Amino acid sequence: MTSLTCPICMDDFATEGGRIPCFLSCGHSFCKSDLDSMAKNVKRVKCPICRTKSKCQHAPNYVLIDALRQVKKEVLDNKSQSADNSSDECSESDVSIEVSGENERNDPEGEGEGESQRDGDAVDTQPETSLSSSTATRRDDFKRLISSDPQNPDHYYNLAFCVPPQIKIKLLDSTWASRTSLLTTTIHLEPTASRGYVALAVSLSQGTRASLFGKTYTKRGLYKEALRLDPRCSTAYINISLLLEKGEKFKIGGGSYSKMDLLKKALILDPDNVRGYYLLAAAMKGDAVVKLFNTEMRRKDLLKKVISLDENHSRAYNKLGTCLSNGSSSTRLLNGEKITQVNLFKKALAIDPGFAEAMTNLSNCIKTDTTTLHDGTTISKQLLRHTATSINGSPSPCCVVC
Numbered sequence: 001m002t003s004l005t006c007p008i009c010m011d012d013f014a015t016e017g018g019r020i021p022c023f024l025s026c027g028h029s030f031c032k033s034d035l036d037s038m039a040k041n042v043k044r045v046k047c048p049i050c051r052t053k054s055k056c057q058h059a060p061n062y063v064l065i066d067a068l069r070q071v072k073k074e075v076l077d078n079k080s081q082s083a084d085n086s087s088d089e090c091s092e093s094d095v096s097i098e099v100s101g102e103n104e105r106n107d108p109e110g111e112g113e114g115e116s117q118r119d120g121d122a123v124d125t126q127p128e129t130s131l132s133s134s135t136a137t138r139r140d141d142f143k144r145l146i147s148s149d150p151q152n153p154d155h156y157y158n159l160a161f162c163v164p165p166q167i168k169i170k171l172l173d174s175t176w177a178s179r180t181s182l183l184t185t186t187i188h189l190e191p192t193a194s195r196g197y198v199a200l201a202v203s204l205s206q207g208t209r210a211s212l213f214g215k216t217y218t219k220r221g222l223y224k225e226a227l228r229l230d231p232r233c234s235t236a237y238i239n240i241s242l243l244l245e246k247g248e249k250f251k252i253g254g255g256s257y258s259k260m261d262l263l264k265k266a267l268i269l270d271p272d273n274v275r276g277y278y279l280l281a282a283a284m285k286g287d288a289v290v291k292l293f294n295t296e297m298r299r300k301d302l303l304k305k306v307i308s309l310d311e312n313h314s315r316a317y318n319k320l321g322t323c324l325s326n327g328s329s330s331t332r333l334l335n336g337e338k339i340t341q342v343n344l345f346k347k348a349l350a351i352d353p354g355f356a357e358a359m360t361n362l363s364n365c366i367k368t369d370t371t372t373l374h375d376g377t378t379i380s381k382q383l384l385r386h387t388a389t390s391i392n393g394s395p396s397p398c399c400v401v402c
Contacts, residue, residue: 026052027355153189194230
């Protein structure tokens with residue numbers, strides 16, 4: 001199911017301006033302003049969700065834009081004439097662009113990029129100073145809670161995720177706060193809880209550091225502190241795995257863990273962690289086998305597990321399709337359903353119609369000039385490839401050769 005919220009800044013998409021949803025080549029959508037920020041001074045960007053590299057060209061997601069227009073129309077139709085419009089937008093005096101010197105320092109350790117939700121790597125040249133109505137309402141509620149109960153860490157933690165990256169908001173006591181400063185306050189109020197350290201690590205841009213209790217922490221340092229406080233924090237293990245370079249190991253608690261080790265550790269702690277299974281499958285090559293829960297599992301077994309936990313995981317269907325061959329070959333899902341390679345790619349597109357890689361894979365697998373998608377639409381090989389190219393900004397690689 002396609003979200004109506006940008007996974008980077010967590011603000012709602014819009015139908016025009018910097019908040020319109022745009023595709024990366026992997027098919028994931030983010031608001032235009034955040035993608036523009038990520039693309040500054042680089043030739044390729046990494047998707048914050050799946051880490052797929054894409055050229056710095058992104059096309060609007062018109063399917064999602066049309067859906068947003070319909071939602072907006074329904075909201076306007078149902079909106080009362082007497083509604084207070086003052087909370088729908090964030091005023092100029094309530095928002096400031098955060099340009100912190102700390103966020104511009106280079107990291108001498110050269111840390112890699114990390115999690116699915118993080119700050120952009122640069123400040124947008126023309127950032128929008130308005131938030132969606134729902135986000136603005138939540139933000140104002142938490143500001144009032146902070147004013148009435150300033151020692152409650154929950155209020156700062158929740159408000160942090162109502163503040164877009166590189167934006168500062170004014171609290172009711174006229175002080176300014178950013179997402180990172182709110183999370184820092186959370187940690188100071190509950191220094192023995194791991195959640196603040198994990199959230200702050202996720203929010204840090206690549207190469208930046210955070211100051212806590214007189215010490216300076218990198219992203220890895222924050223995750224290590226989170227695990228010291230809560231050794232069962234599966235999210236920290238997963239996010240650390242995304243920071244490791246090929247062949248690198250992470251040392252903690254007297255042990256040394258590879259990327260695969262960290263992901264297996266996370267799954268042992270949280271056996272239903274969809275993200276852990278998918279990332280472990282993505283890290284495996286060919287017919288490699290991993291032992292998990294005393295069972296030997298191949299990549300396709302892990303992907304079937306992902307689908308059993310999340311039937312709308314488009315990337316799992318697509319990647320499972322690449323584990324098969326010949327178009328008509330099939331596999332049986334954990335629910336007993338038998339599904340062919342072609343139908344795996346079609347299922348991925350039924351969930352995410354803008355998934356460029358699935359379009360390319362499907363066009364490479366179908367034996368005829370046209371095929372019928374799950375929604376009844378008949379589409380040609382040529383149109384599939386053309387659409388994938390328009391999303392990528394360049395010809396899509398042949399991910400599957402049947």
